[in-house]
Amino acid sequence: MEEFYRVLTLTGIGLYWVLVAGVTLRVVIKRRSVSVSMAWLMIIYILPVFGVIMYFLIGELNLGRKRGERADQMFEAYRGWFNQLHDCAAHVPDKMPTQIAHIDHLCTNRMDIPALGFNTLSLLTTPKGILDAIVDDIDNAQEHVRMEFYIWHPGGLADNVGRALMNAAQRGVIVEVLLDSAGSVSFFRSDWPKRLKLSGVNVVQALQVNPLRAFLRRLDLRLHRKIIAIDDTIAYTGSMNLVDPSCFKQSAGVGEWVDIMIRVKGPAVNVLAAIHAWDWEVETGIQSLPSHPECHIETLEELHPIQVVPSGPGMPHNLIQQVLGIAISRADKSVTITTPYFVPSEELLEVLRTVAQRGVKVKLIIPQKNDSIMVQWASRAYYAELLSAGVEIYEFHGGLLHTKSVVIDDTYCLVGTVNLDMRSLWLNFEVTLVVDDKAFTEEMVWLQRQYIDQSHRLDKAAWSNRSLTHRFLERAFFLFSPLL
Structure with missing residues (x-):
């Protein structure tokens, strides 16, 4: 024996x-x-x-066999649809500002998505303003409401959106709602899915969590996009989930979440609507792509181009990180970044250090308290080398700063759903807008200054004297960066 x-x-x-x-x-x-x-x-x-x-x-990017095969089969059809936008009157490459032109070339070569001009944008910065605007536009919908969110958390003003969707469906509007299964778990445990479906709303769980299939598909692969497209003429995207912050994660001890959304009218709505259609088809196998792209052009004195940049399994690898790298590395005067989760790739970290070392003023604004302890400590592992390179780091104490924004030289900006972490850059379904609109960027500059006013700046000397315990925790959690 x-x-x-x-x-x-x-x-x-x-x-x-x-x-x-x-x-x-x-x-x-x-x-x-x-x-x-x-x-x-x-x-x-x-x-x-x-x-x-x-x-x-x-450990590996695995969408699952069925979804993976479907995404591969869809790619050329969607690329062809995007290619039609190059013939749109809103695509004016010879008038495109230099900074957008470089990004336009990249996105065109990799996915055939061009930068489109003649858009109007509104920056919405309060939960009530955001949710009220969404409800008003849904109430005026006539044909189609496309919606996808990582989190829909029932309660408060968010319920007004649910009621607006039910009313729209009952008057004959096609309503397609796609929600991440893990992010919206409280929604799917509530009575809202049943109520919406009885009213005619099509509600679908994206990337449904199934422990029995854990080894066949990566469970932490998530739909992190936030998109609403109404009649394919008005769209919303940004950092805010479908939640009322006064009712959301109140026990987390980080304060209310601070977010923005951007309301877009114009040709760029075409692309956002098509991205929703992509996600809908990957999940359901049902094609909901608009029959042909249309350019709704308003008479504007300036071009106001927007480059929509999507990422995720089935789409070109690393596209958003490439766009970020181009934008930040070409800055002449300043780069100001807000992100709730900061665990950058080695490539992006090197870009930030290099830009700061050549004299560009780089400011990083992140929340003082984070809902993820692991991310909070891992983020701090980067502070010393960033401070040594001349990067200014501000910790926001007015809540959980969830806004994802990058402003370059106070002239153009990137806004959307993308955190500066491994998960957003390499894994999740994300979307960001590169916006060259002077008035809109001035609003973003003003907003970022408000965030700085509610922050404290880290002192390089004081940070170098932090305790050994802090240093150990930083390095320990840094080891888990691939999981964050």
């Missing part, structure tokens, strides 16, 4: 060694950031068995 147990033990050790060796080879041969590969290897070796299981669950 003793010999049996000895053989069993040696066999188990041998099998585990083969398993670890195999996973190690798989990590090494995958083409991705060296820092991410090294972090995964440390997790696998420091956390025996658990590390290997975690890698199988969330």
Whole structure:
């Protein structure tokens, strides 16, 4: 019997060694950031068995066989649809400002999405203003309401949107609502799905969480976009989920979430509507793409181009990070960034340091308290080298600053759903707008200054004297950056 147990033990050790060796080879041969590969290897070796299981669950970008095949089959059809926008009167490449032109070329070459001009934008910065505007536009919808959110949390003013959707469906408007299964778990446990469906609203769970299929599809792959398109003529996107902050995560101890949304009218709405259609078809297999792109052009004195940049499985890899890299690296005077979650890739971190070191004023505004303790400590692991490079870091104390924005030289900006973390840059379904509109950018500059007024600036000398405990926690949580 003793010999049996000895053989069993040696066999188990041998099998585990083969398993670890195999996973190690798989990590090494995958083409991705060296820092991410090294972090995964440390997790696998420091956390025996658990590390290997975690890698199988969330170590690779796996949309699932059915969705993956569907996305691959859809790509050329959508690329062809986007290509038609190049013939739209709103695409004026010879008049495109230089900074947008470079991004336009990238997005055109990788996905055939052009920058489109003659848009009008409104910056909405209060929850009531945002939700009231959405309800008003839904109440005036005549044909189609497309909506997708990461989180719909019932309660407060958010319920007004649900009632507006039911009223729209009852008067014959096609209403398609796509919600992330994990992010909107409280919604799907409420009576809202039943009420909406009885009223004729099409409600679909995106990326439904199923533990039984954990090894067949990455469970933490999430639909993080926030898009509303109404009659394909008005659209919303930005950082705010479909929540009333006064009723949302009140026990988290971080204060109310601080967000923005952008209301868009004009040709760029075409692209946002098509992105919703993409997500709808990936999930349901039903094509809801507008029959042909239309350019609703208002008479404007300035071009006001917008480049819509989507990302996610099935779409060109790394596109949003490339856009961010182009925009930040070409800054001449200033870069001001707001993000709730800051765990940047090595490439983006190097861009920020390099830009600051050549004399550009780089400001990073992040919340003082975060709803993710792991992210909060991992973020701080980057502070020392950023401060040494000359980056100004501000910690916002007026709530959980959830706005995702980048303003370049106070002349144009990037706004949308994208956090400066691994998850947004490489994993989730995201969308951002590159906006070259002087008046809109001035509003963003003003808003960012308001955020700075509610923040304290980190002092380089004081930060260098932080405790050993803090330094240990920073580095410990930094090791888990691939999971954040």
